[in-house]
Amino acid sequence: xxxxxxxxxxxxxxxxxxxxxxxxxxxxxxxxxxxxxxxxxxxxxxxxxxxxxxxxxxxxxxxxxxxxxxxxxxxxxxxxxxxxxxxxxxxxxxxxxxxxxxxxxxxxxxxxxxxxxxxxxxxxxxxxxxxxxxxxxxxxxxxxxxxxxxxxxxxxxxxxxxxxxxxxxxxxxxxxxxxxxxxxxxxxxxxxxxxxxxxxxxxxxxxxxxxxxxxxxxxxxxxxxxxxxxxxxxxxxxxxxxxxxxxxxxxxxxxxxxxxxxxxxxxxxxxxxxxxxxxxxxxxxxxxxxxxxxxxxxxxxxxxxxxxxxxxxxxxxxxxxxxxxxxxxxxxxxxxxxxxxxxxxxxxxxxxxxxxxxxxxxxxxxxx
Amino acid sequence: xxxxxxxxxxxxxxxxxxxxxxxxxxxxxxxxxxxxxxxxxxxxxxxxxxxxxxxxxxxxxxxxxxxxxxxxxxxxxxxxxxxxxxxxxxxxxxxxxxxxxxxxxxxxxxxxxxxxxxxxxxxxxxxxxxxxxxxxxxxxxxxxxxxxxxxxxxxxxxxxxxxxxxxxxxxxxxxxxxxxxxxxxxxxxxxxxxxxxxxxxxxxxxxxxxxxxxxxxxxxxxxxxxxxxxxxxxxxxxxxxxxxxxxxxxxxxxxxxxxxxxxxxxxxxxxxxxxxxxxxxxxxxxxxxxxxxxxxxxxxxxxxxxxxxxxxxxxxxxxxxxxxxxxxxxxxxxxxxxxxxxxxxxxxxxxxxxxxxxxxxxxxxxxxxxxxxxxxxxxxxxxxxxxxxxxxxxxxxxxxxxxxxxxxxxxxxxxxxxxxxxxxxxxxxxxxxxxxxxxxxxxxxxxxxxxxxxxxxxxxxxxxxxxxxxxxxxxxxxxxxxxxxxxxxxxxxxxxxxxxxxxxxxxx
Numbered sequence: 093x094x095x096x097x098x099x100x101x102x103x104x105x106x107x108x109x110x111x112x113x114x115x116x117x118x119x120x121x122x123x124x125x126x127x128x129x130x131x132x133x134x135x136x137x138x139x140x141x142x143x144x145x146x147x148x149x150x151x152x153x154x155x156x157x158x159x160x161x162x163x164x165x166x167x168x169x170x171x172x173x174x175x176x177x178x179x180x181x182x183x184x185x186x187x188x189x190x191x192x193x194x195x196x197x198x199x200x201x202x203x204x205x206x207x208x209x210x211x212x213x214x215x216x217x218x219x220x221x222x223x224x225x226x227x228x229x230x231x232x233x234x235x236x237x238x239x240x241x242x243x244x245x246x247x248x249x250x251x252x253x254x255x256x257x258x259x260x261x262x263x264x265x266x267x268x269x270x271x272x273x274x275x276x277x278x279x280x281x282x283x284x285x286x287x288x289x290x291x292x293x294x295x296x297x298x299x300x301x302x303x304x305x306x307x308x309x310x311x312x313x314x315x316x317x318x319x320x321x322x323x324x325x326x327x328x329x330x331x332x333x334x335x336x337x338x339x340x341x342x343x344x345x346x347x348x349x350x351x352x353x354x355x356x357x358x359x360x361x362x363x364x365x366x367x368x369x370x371x372x373x374x375x376x377x378x379x380x381x382x383x384x385x386x387x388x389x390x391x392x393x394x395x396x397x398x399x400x401x402x403x404x405x406x407x408x409x410x411x412x413x414x415x416x417x418x419x420x421x422x423x424x425x426x427x428x429x430x431x432x433x434x435x436x437x438x439x440x441x442x443x444x445x446x447x448x449x450x451x452x453x454x455x456x457x458x459x460x
Numbered sequence: 461x462x463x464x465x466x467x468x469x470x471x472x473x474x475x476x477x478x479x480x481x482x483x484x485x486x487x488x489x490x491x492x493x494x495x496x497x498x499x500x501x502x503x504x505x506x507x508x509x510x511x512x513x514x515x516x517x518x519x520x521x522x523x524x525x526x527x528x529x530x531x532x533x534x535x536x537x538x539x540x541x542x543x544x545x546x547x548x549x550x551x552x553x554x555x556x557x558x559x560x561x562x563x564x565x566x567x568x569x570x571x572x573x574x575x576x577x578x579x580x581x582x583x584x585x586x587x588x589x590x591x592x593x594x595x596x597x598x599x600x601x602x603x604x605x606x607x608x609x610x611x612x613x614x615x616x617x618x619x620x621x622x623x624x625x626x627x628x629x630x631x632x633x634x635x636x637x638x639x640x641x642x643x644x645x646x647x648x649x650x651x652x653x654x655x656x657x658x659x660x661x662x663x664x665x666x667x668x669x670x671x672x673x674x675x676x677x678x679x680x681x682x683x684x685x686x687x688x689x690x691x692x693x694x695x696x697x698x699x700x701x702x703x704x705x706x707x708x709x710x711x712x713x714x715x716x717x718x719x720x721x722x723x724x725x726x727x728x729x730x731x732x733x734x735x736x737x738x739x740x741x742x743x744x745x746x747x748x749x750x751x752x753x754x755x756x757x758x759x760x761x762x763x764x765x766x767x768x769x770x771x772x773x774x775x776x777x778x779x780x781x782x783x784x785x786x787x788x789x790x791x792x793x794x795x796x797x798x799x800x801x802x803x804x805x806x807x808x809x810x811x812x813x814x815x816x817x818x819x820x821x822x823x824x825x826x827x828x829x830x831x832x833x834x835x836x837x838x839x840x841x842x843x844x845x846x847x848x849x850x851x852x853x854x855x856x857x858x859x860x861x862x863x864x865x866x867x868x869x870x871x872x873x874x875x876x877x878x879x880x881x882x883x884x885x886x887x888x889x890x891x892x893x894x895x896x897x898x899x900x901x902x903x904x905x906x907x908x909x910x911x912x913x914x915x916x917x918x919x920x921x922x923x924x925x926x927x928x929x930x931x932x933x934x935x936x937x938x939x940x941x942x943x944x945x946x947x948x949x950x951x952x953x954x955x956x957x958x959x960x961x962x963x964x965x966x967x968x
Contacts, residue, residue: 416849427861428948432951432955435954448808448814448815449847
C-alpha cells in the first residue's frame, strides 16, 4: 500500500492554511498557477501576510512528522511514491499529494489506459448535457479512462455517463473527500468511488474553497491525453483545463454547438482556432489511437426497429429545436395523435424530457 | 311559568338541536340568559324585548330566566331569537305553549318584530327533518329550507305571524320557487374558443375534467396557463342535485353567506399564494371553512404553486387523499368534506424560462430548490401535467381547437360511463380509483401492456407513477367510448404523466 511522505503531507496542509490568500488569486488563473508552483518557504513569504511568522514556525515544527493516519477508505499517495501518476510527477504545477477514494492501485490501473478529460460549462444546455453523457458513456465502455471534475454541469454529465457504462472514470473533487461539495454530487461521488476513483489534492476536512475548485483543472488537464470541451462560453474559466492542456502539449478537441447559442461560443471559437472536432466517441478514439477501427457501432443503442415515417417527421422537428409540444403540434393534427407519437419516441429512447419538460433528442439519434 | 321552544345552533356545517327554556316568576324585573351563549345570543335580550313590545305584546316586568340546553354546547349566531321570543310569549301566556313542542323555530329578529335572513338555514332544515319537527322560519331562509324534500316548512314574516301559526293559523305565502339547478354559468364569457394554439393543453384539460384528475400546468410566463385554467369550469359537468345541496350547505353555512337558494355552478376557488394553512383548510372554531372545503365538488386552482408556503401545501395531503378535512383544535373538532379537483400552475424554474439558455439565468441550485418546493407529497397526488409552451406566431392566428360546449358534451359522456362502471365501488370518477379498482376496471390489451413494460424499462415510470398513468389512460378510453384500454391511450397518458415536467436533466 502506498502512502505520502511527511514533506508532501505538510505541503497539502500548508495549502489548507493558506486558503484565504489563495482564494484572492483564484480569479486570475495565471497568478494562481504561479503561486502553486512555488516551493513551501517562498509560498509562505508570498502569501503568508501577517501570519507569516506563525506559519514559518508551524512549518518547521511539522517537519518530519508522519502524516495523520488516513480516514478509512481513503488512501494517500505522494509524488515520491511509485504509485503516483507519472503524468503529474513530471510537472511542477501538479499537486504533490493525492487523496484517493477507491484505492491507489485502482487509480494506477485506470490511468494505465489512455485517458480522456471531458470538461465544459457548469450551466450547460440540455444538448450539452446529452453530448457529455453520451461521450462519457461510450468512452468508458470502450475501455478509455474518463477524467473530469466532480461538480455540476458538463462534468456531471460525463461522469454520470461513465458510471452508467461501468465506471472507468477518475473524478477530481475540490475539497476533502470526507464531504462532497456541491452536496448534490455526493450520490454520484459514492457511485464512482465504488467502481472508479475520486481524487482530491487536499486532506479530509478541507473545505472546497474557490481556489481549489479552480485549481483542480490542472490535475484534469495533466492527467488526460485528450481534453474534450463539450460546451463553454467564450473566455470563460470553464476553458482553463483546455488552455492548460494545450500549453502542456496535450491534444484538445471540442464538440460543435449552434452558432446562436452563447453556451457554445467558447467551443465554436476553439474549433475556429483549429482544434479537432468531436461528434461522438468514435472521433475521440480516432484522436487517441490515430486510426479508425472499422465502423465502430454506437454503444448507447436504442432498439433496432426502424422509425416509421410519421415519427421521422416529428423527430426531425425535435432535432431542429422545436422542443415544446406547443411548437410541435400542427393545426391539422389532432392533439391526441401528437401526444401519442411523442410518447412513442420517448419509449424508444430517441428523445427524453429535459428542463421544464422540453423534448431533447438523445445523442443516439444523431448517429442516424 | 315555564315554556319550552326548540331550535338549532350552527356548529361547523351541522345544526345541533337546542332547547330554549324560559321561566318567569315574581321578582325584580330582570332578563338573564344562561347556557354558553355567544355574543349574538346575549344581545338577543334587547332585540327580543323590542320586538315583543313593537309587535303589540306585553313584556313581562318580572324575573325572566332563559336557559339554552344542552348547557355545555356553545351557541353562536342570532338564529335563536325567534325561539327565545316565542318561548317568552308562551311563558307569559300570550302564545300557546303546547304547539311549541312540535315546531322548530329559527331566525333573527329585527327590533320591529320582522324576521331577518340568517345563514345555515339549509343545515337547520335538514336537522329539523331528522328530528321530525315542523320548521318555522323567515322568507329568506325558506328559499334554502325548501330544498329539503318532505319537510313541513312554515314561512313567517314577523313575530306576530309566528304566534298566529302556532295558534293554528295559516302561514305566510311561500316566496317564489327556489332557484332551479340549471343556472347560467357565472362567467359565460370564459370559453375555450378564445384560446388560440395550445391545442394539446385544451385537450389535456378536457381529459382532466372528464376524470377529475389533479393536474399541473407548467410553462414560461405569459403562455396562458391561468387563461386555460380559468376556462376549466366551462367544460365541467353540471352539479347533480345532491352535490348542489352539499355545495350550498358549505357556502351558506361555512362562510356565513346570505341565503341565495341553490348553488348550481361547480365552485372554482383560486386563492392567492399568500394563503395560510388555516385559510386553506379552515378552522374548527365557529365553523369557518377554508378554500379547500369551499372547492368541494369543484376546482381548487393554485396559481404560482411554487410561491405557496410548504406547510400550506402539506395541509392539502389529507383532503387529496381522503376527500375530507378533519381539524382538531384545543376545544373544537370538525370534519368538513373537501373532495375537489386540484389544478396548479407553475413556472418550470424561478425565472420561468428553463431550457432557453438565452433567457434563463437560474443556476442548478436554483432549479433544485424550485423542484424541491414542488415535489414531494403533493406531486405524488397529481395525475397529469400539461406543458404549456410558447405557441408559434402562426398558431395565434389559427382556428380555435373547440368550443367549451362541445368539450363539455364529451366530458359529460365520459363521466356517465365512469359512474356506470364504478357505481358499485362507491366512487364516481376515475381519479378516485384505488389500486384494487384499477386492477378490476382497467383492462389493457397486449400492445398496451408492452408499452407499459417499455416505459418501466426506459425508466420513465415508477410503480406509483404507473397507477397514475393507468387512471388517465382509463379516462382517455372513456372519452372515446372504448371498453378496453389500447396501447395508444397508454402512450398518450405517458406523455401527460405527472412528473414529466419536473424531471431533471441529471437524473434523466
